[in-house]
Amino acid sequence: MPKRRLIPHRRWDSCLPLQPKNWVKIMKIAMIGTGYVGLVTGACLAKIGHEIICVDHDDTKVVALRGGTIPIYEPGLDNVVAEAIGKGQLSFTADLAQAVESVDVVFIAVGTPQASDGRSDLSQIETAAKQIAKSANGDKLVVVKSTVPVGTCRRVGRILGKHGGSHSFRVASNPEFLREGNAVSDFMQPDRIVYGSNTAEAEAVMDEIYAQFEADNVPMVKTTLETSELIKYSANAFLAAKVAFINEMANLCDATGANVEDLSLGIGLDERIGKAFLKPGPGYGGSCFPKDTLALTILAQEADSPSRIIESVVDSNSNHIRRLGRKIADFCADSWGEERANPLIDKRIAVLGLAFKANTDDIRSAASTVIAPLLIKQGASVIGFDPEATQAAEAVIDHIETTTDIDTALTGADAVVVLTEWDVIKAIEWAEKRPLLNAPVVIDLRNLYAPERMAELEYHYLSLGRPNPA
Ligand SMILES: NC(=O)c1ccc[n+]([C@@H]2O[C@H](COP(=O)([O-])OP(=O)(O)OC[C@H]3O[C@@H](n4cnc5c(N)ncnc54)[C@H](O)[C@@H]3O)[C@@H](O)[C@H]2O)c1
Numbered sequence: 135m136p137k138r139r140l141i142p143h144r145r146w147d148s149c150l151p152l153q154p155k156n157w158v159k160i161m162k163i164a165m166i167g168t169g170y171v172g173l174v175t176g177a178c179l180a181k182i183g184h185e186i187i188c189v190d191h192d193d194t195k196v197v198a199l200r201g202g203t204i205p206i207y208e209p210g211l212d213n214v215v216a217e218a219i220g221k222g223q224l225s226f227t228a229d230l231a232q233a234v235e236s237v238d239v240v241f242i243a244v245g246t247p248q249a250s251d252g253r254s255d256l257s258q259i260e261t262a263a264k265q266i267a268k269s270a271n272g273d274k275l276v277v278v279k280s281t282v283p284v285g286t287c288r289r290v291g292r293i294l295g296k297h298g299g300s301h302s303f304r305v306a307s308n309p310e311f312l313r314e315g316n317a318v319s320d321f322m323q324p325d326r327i328v329y330g331s332n333t334a335e336a337e338a339v340m341d342e343i344y345a346q347f348e349a350d351n352v353p354m355v356k357t358t359l360e361t362s363e364l365i366k367y368s369a370n371a372f373l374a375a376k377v378a379f380i381n382e383m384a385n386l387c388d389a390t391g392a393n394v395e396d397l398s399l400g401i402g403l404d405e406r407i408g409k410a411f412l413k414p415g416p417g418y419g420g421s422c423f424p425k426d427t428l429a430l431t432i433l434a435q436e437a438d439s440p441s442r443i444i445e446s447v448v449d450s451n452s453n454h455i456r457r458l459g460r461k462i463a464d465f466c467a468d469s470w471g472e473e474r475a476n477p478l479i480d481k482r483i484a485v486l487g488l489a490f491k492a493n494t495d496d497i498r499s500a501a502s503t504v505i506a507p508l509l510i511k512q513g514a515s516v517i518g519f520d521p522e523a524t525q526a527a528e529a530v531i532d533h534i535e536t537t538t539d540i541d542t543a544l545t546g547a548d549a550v551v552v553l554t555e556w557d558v559i560k561a562i563e564w565a566e567k568r569p570l571l572n573a574p575v576v577i578d579l580r581n582l583y584a585p586e587r588m589a590e591l592e593y594h595y596l597s598l599g600r601p602n603p604a
Contacts, residue, residue, distance in 0.1 A: 164233040172243030180218035207495035231269035248425035267297035304336040309366030315493030330362025376411040378450040384414035384599030394599025414598040416501035419490040459508040469594035479513030484547035487554020488520035488527040495522035519543035549575035
């Protein structure tokens, strides 16, 4: 097992809450999958002193990372990676077998995308488990960091046992709660760390990996494999429910003349409710909430314990975005003074923000991937602006034109649809932009601008759940 070694007292940077320790047990860890989660987890574990080998079967990713290029946009990650490489604590390889041979602990952080039937597609997990088993040269702890349905860790244990020859394997579940765009500080300053295991030995190794966090009083939830797996799904489902709830309240505000911002404040100040996730928007998207809520409903049905609440959240979110599609077209028609039938034909619409949220280049299940095709289908030409996600968007949205320059997007636009809360979009001064536009129509699905100001500038302005001034 890993040897204990002293790390000299050193200054820690500001995003690390941990008090400097003059001790830490260095663990040698292989991280299988170097995507959003694997790369952040690997780099941050290296930053706290462990020795990490990140593995990815995508050679281009490995080559880029070895050359110091970060293949994803994640603020602050480049510095963490560069520092850890510089200290010799982080390396990258496409050779899984060699990485597994050189460590005692292997994390699995591969993708678990949504399968066509709504379940989590666990094929990447199963492949990784087989590869680990076949490469093992001794006993290993395998830690499942990917988000997986209840029972998956035990399944991983069976795969390891079947393909791992005489070696013995322990399995732990260690779900990740980082948010893209804030991933480094989320990892370094976690609300809690959760891990589940079925042996005292596995838990003891997890304790060593996260010892510094525990010493600094980060709440640790140490539980069973099943509970740990379900905590991750429950957390995402609960947050998704908050988003769906406030979007429904915004619609109700629109229908009744109430104001959703005051409503959010009025309920969010109740500590039992909390202020987070009470901002209306175009519905939850991203690589986690949509797939995890759906997977949880199926898991619950199969366990003969259906969750009507989460099923409603899933429905509510998909109805919300479809309804917004209709609302955009109707609002444009009314603003342009045209019939509501087919108003978008030959119109130019600027979509501001293609990533599913600010500070990421991730467009998986982003609102743009639903709204832009809807507009295009109705005859509009769509130009999308995003500082980081244009390439990704072009790969999945047919017929979209993209730009990283806001003025290019706005020039000649008949309407503007705001989908992502990037700072650069928040900061738009609409008085200056008016001459670029063909028509002063702004549909703001993030509530970024003051309705009073937009009225003063004589924009036709639609936001969510906030009455326009009379
Ligand atoms: N992205 C997030 O914000 C987030 C947050 C918490 C949890 N999660 C969960 O973490 C997991 C990973 O998500 P992600 O967004 O990092 O995915 P990702 O698609 O960005 O990364 C997965 C990586 O694994 C690599 N990979 C797959 N199989 C491999 C194998 N056998 N050997 C080597 N490399 C392999 C892929 O090439 C890819 O680079 C998912 O289960 C996800 O639900 C994601």
